[in-house]
Amino acid sequence: MASERKRNPNGAGTITKRKDGRYQAAVYVLQPDGTRARKFAYGKTWTECDTKRRDLLAKVDSGTPVPTRSAKLAEWLPYWLEHIVKPRRKPTTHAKYETHVRLYLIPRLGKKTLEKLSVRDVRTALTQITNATTHATAKESHRVLRSALTAACREELITRNVVKLVEAPKVDSYEGQLWTLDETLAFILTARRDPLYAAFMLAVGLGLRRGELVGLRWQDIDFDGRTVRVRKQRQRVGGVNYEDDTKNRRKRTLPLPVLCIAPLRWQRMRQQAMRGKAGENWHETDLVFTTRTGRPIEGSNVLRSFHRLTAKAGLPRIRVHDARHGAATLLAAGNVHPRTAMELLGHSKISVTMDVYTHVPDALKREAIAHMDRMLGRRRR
Structure with a gap:
C-alpha cells in the first residue's frame, strides 16, 4: 500500500x-x-x-512584521507611529513625532526604502530641513528618524541604522532670560490681585511646570502639614484636554512655602464663591485652578496672563518655564544642594539640575571668588 x-x-x-x-x-x-x-x-x-x-x-x-518587499519610509513611519509610539509614549510625544514625520521626513525621504536609505540621503534631508526651518527642528527630526529606524532594526526589517552614522545638527543651548530678585518681587506685587496669583506663586516659589499647575488638585494640598503633592499634569493635544502623569512620571511631595499658603487659601475662598454663583452649572473637578464653572483651565491661558502681568510690571518678557529656572537659580543662590534642588524641581537627572545651576547670579559668582581669595590668602600666610 x-x-x-x-x-x-x-x-x-x-x-x-x-x-x-x-x-x-x-x-x-x-x-x-x-x-x-x-x-x-x-x-x-x-x-x-x-x-x-x-x-x-x-x-x-x-507577530513580527516581515515585508515581502523593502518597505518605503512613507509606509514604515506611519506604522511606527501608530503601533509602536502611540501605545508606549505620552500623547504629547506622539503628537510631536507625528508633526516631524508629516512635515519634514516623509516629504523628503518618503520614497526611499528602508534598505536603500543611505547616509547621504539622511544628511541631505537634514540640510534641507535646517535651511527651511531651524537647526533645532532638524536636530529633532534626526532624533525622530533615528528612533524609527532603531525600531525597524529591532523588528529585523533592516540590519543597520544609517541615521546613527549621521551627526545631528548642532544647536546652541537655550539660555532663557532670568529675572533678578527685585524683578521677581515686582512681578509678585503686580500679580497679587490676579485670579492666577496662587499659580504664579507656586511657579516662582516651587518651580512647578505649567501643566502641573493646571493639574493640581485640592486633595494634593495639606495646609496643616504644609506640603503639596505633585502627581499629575494636564495637557492639550489635538484639541483634547487630558490628564497625564507628570514629566518623567515622577511624583513628589514638596514643603509648601509660607508665601504660598495665603494665596492658596484666597484661591479656595474665591473658588467657593464661584461655585455658589454657578449653581447647577458648576462642574466639580477638585482642581485648584478652574474656570468660573469649575472646568479645567487651559495652560495657554496661564501663559497669556503671565505675559500680560509681565508687561504691566514693565519687566523683560520671559517664558513661564523661565520662572521655573528662576526658582532653581534662587535655590542655587541660597546654597541649596543640587540633589535637594533636583527633588524639589522634579528633574529626572542631576545633570539637568546642574545645567540650571550654571546660570547663577553674578553676585553669587563674585562671592565664590571672594571665598577662594580668602582660602588662598590664608594658605599663603
Missing part, C-alpha cells in the same frame, strides 16, 4: 521544487501595514528551504 504523502497544516506554508533545481517555500506573513501577504524563501536543498520556512513561521507566531 502506497504511503500517504504528508501535508503541512493550513498556514504552515508549502515547499516546492523549481525547474532550476532549487526549492521554494511560500508562507503568509504579516506586513508592516497590518495586512498579510505571501513571502517566498529559497534553498539549494529541501532541508535548507524548510529551515527558512520555519524561521518565517516563528516570526508569524510572534
Whole structure:
C-alpha cells in the first residue's frame, strides 16, 4: 500500500521544487501595514528551504512584521507611529513625532526604502530641513528618524541604522532670560490681585511646570502639614484636554512655602464663591485652578496672563518655564544642594539640575571668588 504523502497544516506554508533545481517555500506573513501577504524563501536543498520556512513561521507566531518587499519610509513611519509610539509614549510625544514625520521626513525621504536609505540621503534631508526651518527642528527630526529606524532594526526589517552614522545638527543651548530678585518681587506685587496669583506663586516659589499647575488638585494640598503633592499634569493635544502623569512620571511631595499658603487659601475662598454663583452649572473637578464653572483651565491661558502681568510690571518678557529656572537659580543662590534642588524641581537627572545651576547670579559668582581669595590668602600666610 502506497504511503500517504504528508501535508503541512493550513498556514504552515508549502515547499516546492523549481525547474532550476532549487526549492521554494511560500508562507503568509504579516506586513508592516497590518495586512498579510505571501513571502517566498529559497534553498539549494529541501532541508535548507524548510529551515527558512520555519524561521518565517516563528516570526508569524510572534507577530513580527516581515515585508515581502523593502518597505518605503512613507509606509514604515506611519506604522511606527501608530503601533509602536502611540501605545508606549505620552500623547504629547506622539503628537510631536507625528508633526516631524508629516512635515519634514516623509516629504523628503518618503520614497526611499528602508534598505536603500543611505547616509547621504539622511544628511541631505537634514540640510534641507535646517535651511527651511531651524537647526533645532532638524536636530529633532534626526532624533525622530533615528528612533524609527532603531525600531525597524529591532523588528529585523533592516540590519543597520544609517541615521546613527549621521551627526545631528548642532544647536546652541537655550539660555532663557532670568529675572533678578527685585524683578521677581515686582512681578509678585503686580500679580497679587490676579485670579492666577496662587499659580504664579507656586511657579516662582516651587518651580512647578505649567501643566502641573493646571493639574493640581485640592486633595494634593495639606495646609496643616504644609506640603503639596505633585502627581499629575494636564495637557492639550489635538484639541483634547487630558490628564497625564507628570514629566518623567515622577511624583513628589514638596514643603509648601509660607508665601504660598495665603494665596492658596484666597484661591479656595474665591473658588467657593464661584461655585455658589454657578449653581447647577458648576462642574466639580477638585482642581485648584478652574474656570468660573469649575472646568479645567487651559495652560495657554496661564501663559497669556503671565505675559500680560509681565508687561504691566514693565519687566523683560520671559517664558513661564523661565520662572521655573528662576526658582532653581534662587535655590542655587541660597546654597541649596543640587540633589535637594533636583527633588524639589522634579528633574529626572542631576545633570539637568546642574545645567540650571550654571546660570547663577553674578553676585553669587563674585562671592565664590571672594571665598577662594580668602582660602588662598590664608594658605599663603
